[in-house]
Amino acid sequence: MGSRPGSAGTAEHNWPVRELVTGARRIVVKVGSSSLTTASGGIDDQRVDNLVDVLGGLASGGREVVLVSSGAIAAGLAPLNLPRRPRDLATQQAAASVGQGLLIGRYAAGLARHGLTVGQVLLTVDDVTRRTHYRNAYRTLRKLLDLGALPIVNENDTVATEEIRFGDNDRLAALVAALVQADLLVLLSDVDALYTGSPADPSSRRIAYVESDEDLEGINIATPSKSKVGTGGMVTKVEAARIATGFGIPVVLTAAPLAGPALAGDEVGTFFRAAEHRPTARLFWLAHATAPRGRLHLDPGAVTAVVARRKSLLPAGITAVDGSFAAGDAVDLVDAGSGAPVARGLVNYDAVELPALLGRSTPDLAAELGPGYEREVVHRDDLVLL
Ligand SMILES: Nc1ncnc2c1ncn2[C@@H]1O[C@H](COP(=O)(O)OP(=O)(O)O)[C@@H](O)[C@H]1O
């Protein structure tokens, strides 16, 4: 890691980081719970106001800004006399219900001082995993921006359930950045950058630039968050950065108090370089925003056909099927030997239809069952490699 240009704080790189940041017209900023609330729970007015000033400055300067703000649950703790982040879902939902109102009220009052109107957008997993809802969420965000408002997004925690929730807002922020086709995603946390290991360990070094996944090899991001209110730790932030950069959106990760310098183009924090070629919105959605409803187990020949030769998946190469899905749903294609997912695709059959077809050739199936059975189980245009 240390030998790469620009790593661990040196400034040798040849990408126009400052221009990418200062030239970004549409910016998604995500701020974590730990950066907005006091240690005992409740909103830290000073921290919110600092952020508001940075966002106000950007929006007044003609940039389109979307804020993805965590902190609803944390902000609801003190008003409900809860000593710490509750473990049970019902109390989390109640805390979020109280805290979200307080949080948005504070943002609205602060941004009004900059002449800005805020629009609250609360999303559920379904709103980004179901394609029709996804378009709907896009239309709302686009309209708010067109009307000059500053959208403030959070997960709709009061209705999210344990099975269907993001839990942390990092991935949600990356998906929102892709949704609005942002030029930049800024992840603000309680740590000033990505480090090679736990920031508490003195031997850890700051990683200034991440050019590709290679730069992430060997670093330790698994240390749990030290904050009592943050949830995802560094794992979800790096995952979010990979999702956004994979869609062609550069990412800056830094601490909330450094938001001003970071957005002015100072090389603080960690800068993640964007991929040059962005996938189509449809394939991006398939890879990152769908919840797979089942798994198709592929024999070695099918793994090679799909992964190396980018072919469609036919019934002959499938050894087993799990899950209950309908034609049109997203499913994971897994290597039957290792169980590892190799691709995700939109399946052309219902789960109940498939067992009778497995291992059989499409001409045989068509001859026996009719021409409708000549279709691929997953067409190559509906497949993304994982
Ligand atoms: N390699 C690493 N570099 C930086 N931070 C790390 C690393 N590994 C673990 N962390 C932890 O991740 C925390 C940030 O995650 P979290 O508290 O969930 O933030 P937020 O509330 O902003 O979403 C940091 O405070 C730090 O303790």
Ligand SMILES: N[C@@H](CCC(=O)OP(=O)(O)O)C(=O)O
């Ligand atoms: N939607 C939740 C976010 C949960 C959370 O703690 O997220 P984060 O601080 O981004 O790791 C809330 O507003 O409380």
